[in-house]
Each structure stands twice: as C-alpha cells, then as structure tokens.
Amino acid sequence: MASKRSRTNGSAPSVADVARRAGVATSTVSRALTMPGRIAEATRAKVLKAAEELGYKPNLAARNLRLGASKTVMIVLPGGLFVGASQVISEVLLGIDEALVREGYSLLIANLDRFAETEEHIMDIALGGTIAGSIVLASQLPQVGDRSLADAGLPIVAGLFDLSPWGVSSVVSNDREAMRQAGEHLLGLGHRSFLYISGPDGVFPPREPSRQGQGPKGNYHEMERFAGLLEAVREAGLPDDAVIRSPGSFDFESGIAAADRYLSLKHRPTAVLSCIDDSAIGFIKTVTQAGVRVPTDVSVIGFDGSRVGAFTSPGLASMRQQTDEIGRAAARLLLEQIGGSGDEAPAVVVVPCELLSRESTAPPRQ
C-alpha cells in the first residue's frame, strides 16, 4: 500500500508528487496534462504513466484560483413548488443538465425559498468567484440589500420567466399566445362562457420594489396567461365577464376550490381553463365526483402538458411547454455569454407551446 505512494502524508497526490515520480519538473507535468502540443511524446507518456499510477487528479480549488474561473454553473430554483403533476422545473433542469454537462460544466443548485438566509448564501456563492455563470428559473433575481445577482458581474440567463426588463437574457414559452390558442380552441368548439383557474396573485416572497423602480406586480405566468385568455375572448367579441376568474396558487387544491365555486354557480360556464395542469386535475376529479361529466357537461384544458395528464379520466387537454428545448436554449445562451465579451444586449428566446388534444374538451351541450 504505502509502497505504491511516493508521497509521505495521506493526502491526495499533487503535481509535485507526479513530477517527482516521473523525474521531471512540475511545469512539465502541468503541460503534459493540459497542452497537447508543446511537449515531447516520450516525456508526455512518462508523465501520464506516473499520474495514472498515483491516481492523480488535479485539485479543482487550486485550478479555479489560478485561472480565476471555474466550470460550475449555479441554477437558481424557486423553492419547493416543483413537486406536483406539472414538472416543468425538473424537466427544464434535465435539459440544462444535458447541455451543460456535455461541455464539462457542473451544476450547483440553489433553492430560492422564503428564507432571506438562503438568498444571502446564494449571493455569497455568486460573488465568491467559484461560479462561471447562473441560470435562474425563478421570477426574481436573488438579492440581498441593494445588491442583486445581476450586479455580480456574472453571465446570467433566465428560464421560464422573462427577466429581460432587468437586463437578463431569457428563454420563455409563448405563454400569452399559448393561452390565447387554448381559448381559441374552446371558442372554436362553440364555448362562450369560461372559468379560469388562476395562478398566485402576488409575488412570493413579497419584496420591496427593486432599485429599477418596478418589480413585477404579480406572478409572471399568471399575468401572461390570463392576458392571453382575455385577448382570445375579446377577439371573439365577448365581454371580459365571459370569464370568471377563480383564484389559485399552482396546486391541486386550487382546482378543488374552483370546482366548489363552479358547482355553486347558477349559470355554469361550459369550459374551464387552468393556469397549470395540477389545478385542472383537481377540478376534474372534484366535479366528476359531484356527477358532472367531462367533457360532456364541461370542457377542461390545462397548461404545461404534464405526462400524467394522459392518464387522468378523461385525459387532460393541455398546452405543452417544450421544456427540454427551453433548458437547452438557456444553456446555449449561457455558454455564449461565458465565451463572449459580455456586452451583448439581452436576448429573448421564445419557445412555442403546442396544443395537446386529449379527451377533456368537446363542443358544449346546447
């Protein structure tokens, strides 16, 4: 055991150990391992052999310090709410992972929750020089006091949320347009009265207005999608109150609450649109148990295109987000920023949703 190790202490082998064993200088070892060109093939082989025998792996902290750069990307997630039927966050994360790992990057995940403590931790890391860039899958940039992540001088890209007003390149779905299409789909089937299950109204956690003077007034996805629905309704010549808006918060329970509301109405809408599949699924289950037939009595369409939606009864029509493409595009944008000069204008990439036709929509009964 000890015979195999030329170093004395029990710590990991360093370039010095390899150099000693190969009978060369440390700089030669470094060259042999990183620069393919300027080195004699014989010594190169000698060094590689010594490194192999010692099980040498370069110390990343030292390398990062020396180079002033690392191959780690910080992914900022919006905290707990990514466990449900809709798994947009996880899916985007997989797309990002695929694209970045291929380029030799590692992913540091930071879960942005309600605790200011966490946010401070995130800023420490961002400003700690260990990060090559960051992808934010949250509605707001982490910030502490008056410093936001944008001030860290790091390449940043936003995914799912459009943060371009804050100077951050973003990759988003065509949320507004997509929900308009969902509305048009139902209008095309003949529906004229709607129940809309919303996302959250406020922003969590509540914040002071940012230095730019205007933070978003509400949840980005909720605002965009509801606006899209209203566009469709108005274009069809209907009044805004053709849509009843049931407040929600991106979960199953919101669907149950909306169902209770629906069941209590004297004049029930013939179609329901939800800001997220979870709520639509909660709605369907609840009204079905009350004897309402979907889609005979009421059509339902969700948003996100959850895979499990194919297995509810009836299968849930939905606007599918191309999460894999969103993830890949965000990664691509980040890599460009990392490689680039840093003074490009923020780009906005829009990835279209696609209508997933399943059994939950039909023409209204006359």
Added chain:
Amino acid sequence: MASKRSRTNGSAPSVADVARRAGVATSTVSRALTMPGRIAEATRAKVLKAAEELGYKPNLAARNLRLGASKTVMIVLPGGLFVGASQVISEVLLGIDEALVREGYSLLIANLDRFAETEEHIMDIALGGTIAGSIVLASQLPQVGDRSLADAGLPIVAGLFDLSPWGVSSVVSNDREAMRQAGEHLLGLGHRSFLYISGPDGVFPPREPSRQGQGPKGNYHEMERFAGLLEAVREAGLPDDAVIRSPGSFDFESGIAAADRYLSLKHRPTAVLSCIDDSAIGFIKTVTQAGVRVPTDVSVIGFDGSRVGAFTSPGLASMRQQTDEIGRAAARLLLEQIGGSGDEAPAVVVVPCELLSRESTAPPRQ
C-alpha cells in the same frame, strides 16, 4: 464609481483591498471576519465597515484551497427517470436541500446517466478536493475503471438504496416490509390472485461485477418489493403462482402493457400491485377504458404515494414513502460523517412507509 473603489483593476475586492482601506494587515482582516474572539472591537468594526463599503466577499476557491475543505456536497442522481407521477427523487432532494442549506452547505448535482463520460466527470469532481461529501440516490456508486466513489476517501451516504454492503451508510424505506403490508391489505380484503407490475430486471447501465465480487443482480427496489409480496402470499398459504409478474420499467407504459396482459387472461387476478405508482396509473386508465371497473372488478395498489394519485379515478391506494424524512436523515448522517473521525461502521436507517388508503381497493367480487 471609481472613487468608491480603492483597487485599480476591475476584479473583485480581496482581503488586501479591505486591509488597505481599513489601514490594517490582511491577517487582521481575516480574523475580523472569521474569528469572533481574538480581536479588538474597534478594529473589528473598522474592518467590517471597509469590507461593507467595498462589497467584499471572500473568494471561495482560495478559501477552499487554503483550508483543504469546502462546504459543497455532491448529490448523485440516477439520470432522467425522475419525471413521472412518482417524484421520490425530487422529494428526497428537497429534504436534503432543506437540511444541508441550513448548515451552510451547497448542493452540486451530478446526473448519473448512461454515459461513461459523465461518470468520469463525477469522479474528477469527487477526487478534485472541492467536495465535502456525497449523497448517492442511485443503485450503484459511480466508478471509473477500478476506482469507485468509495475510494475517494469522502464521506458518502446513500439514500433510497441500501448500499451498506459496499460500506456506505444508507437511508432507505422498508420496501420489502411495506410491499408485504400492501399484500396483506389485499389478502385481508379476500383477494387470492394477483398481478404484480414489476420494476426493471437488470441494472442500468450494465456493468462488470465490482471488485467486491458481487454487484446487485437486479434493481434494488424491484427485488425488495417483489420479495415482500411473495412473503405475504406465502404466509397466507398460497403458492407462488398466485402472483403473475408482469415485467416493467418504472413508467406509465409498463402499466399499459400489464393491462393488455391482464385483459388477455382467461382467469383474471382480482388484485394488482405495482412497484411504482406510474405503472399503476397506466394500468387503471387502460383497463378502465376497456370497461373494467376499479375497484369493483379489480383492486389496484401502487407504491410511492404520489400526490397526483389522489386525483386519478379512482384515487390510487399506495404505500407512501416518507421522502422528506429520508432526505433529512441522509443529510444528518452525512453531516455526522463529515464531523466525525471517519471510521464508524456503516449505518442503515430504515424509514417506514405508510399505507395510503384510497378508493382503488375493495373486496373481490365473489
């Protein structure tokens, strides 16, 4: 702008900058920021003020290098298969995150997929000295050539899978016992013939036997749970062939295939158990469309306790894994190892599942 900065170049401020501004030595700055005790309160305040004004944040690469340790934990995930109805991996991840972030750690996620390339990357990081420890949520330790993660000399804990035979402390559900309870539940209702939808038979990716001489012969969860079911059946005095085993791979499609099989049988079992909720959900949807009534004609019970299972029709009975507790326990174990001497025997923490009674089970029709 420039007036606010005492340093000349545009890079981040260092201890030297803070020291210059505060009129003290760099070592004093370091002490003021890390050691609460041995420093005069006046100088301490002076240093803190200077640091604040400069927006100083310690460079983590330099600190890690100097200390030979970091506050980053690597989480190894089993690649893509964590997007479905069952979200055990994501849920455990949340539990881990909660527990570790509270202690000031960051999470580096490494997605173990089919590519050997990735595995090598993981080993590079583990051996690169930037990692304080690792939590593995996969059936095997990453390995490259003859070196596995266990040889990195790092604290390691496994979650969801019992890797204690490989010397790794593990936190797992009582998979075998839980599935036996599921079987007993159905037996108690009067069922005597079963269809079991299995998990994958082999291990992905297929591997050479490890140096220890015996790798697992199949998927850990599949083996444990199926064994538990057989225990229940045998204890009830029934022969093994009271259970038909339909091959699967932890997805909706496996449930569809099992349903096709079920529908083609002359003598249909009266109860179905699935190794994972996804397959159970696929099964229910498919047989329901073929006119079979659940639970009147066939009872179904899943595994994992997915939240969406409450909203299928009928609601899916399931053995719920206490994923939050598994995550927290794994984190706790890892922290103990990081703080400890490193020569404790591997511990195995078993977290019991709990039966989620929903509408999908009932006594068999006579």
Added chain:
DNA sequence: TTGTACGCGTTATCAA
C-alpha cells in the same frame, strides 16, 4: 523542449 520562479486569495503560525 524543459526547468525555475512567481502569484492567484486565503488562513494559520509565529513573533512583536
């Protein structure tokens, strides 16, 4: 082509 020497930013040791 290879070796010597330095510095990245931090913390710990030692002396004042």
Added chain:
DNA sequence: TTGATAACGCGTACAA
C-alpha cells in the same frame, strides 16, 4: 492585540 510571512496546488511567463 496586531503584523509579517508562509503555504495550500496549480498554471504560466521567462530563462535555459
């Protein structure tokens, strides 16, 4: 209580 200095391991400019 504070300051000067060395060292962590690596990559590179410069000299040989």
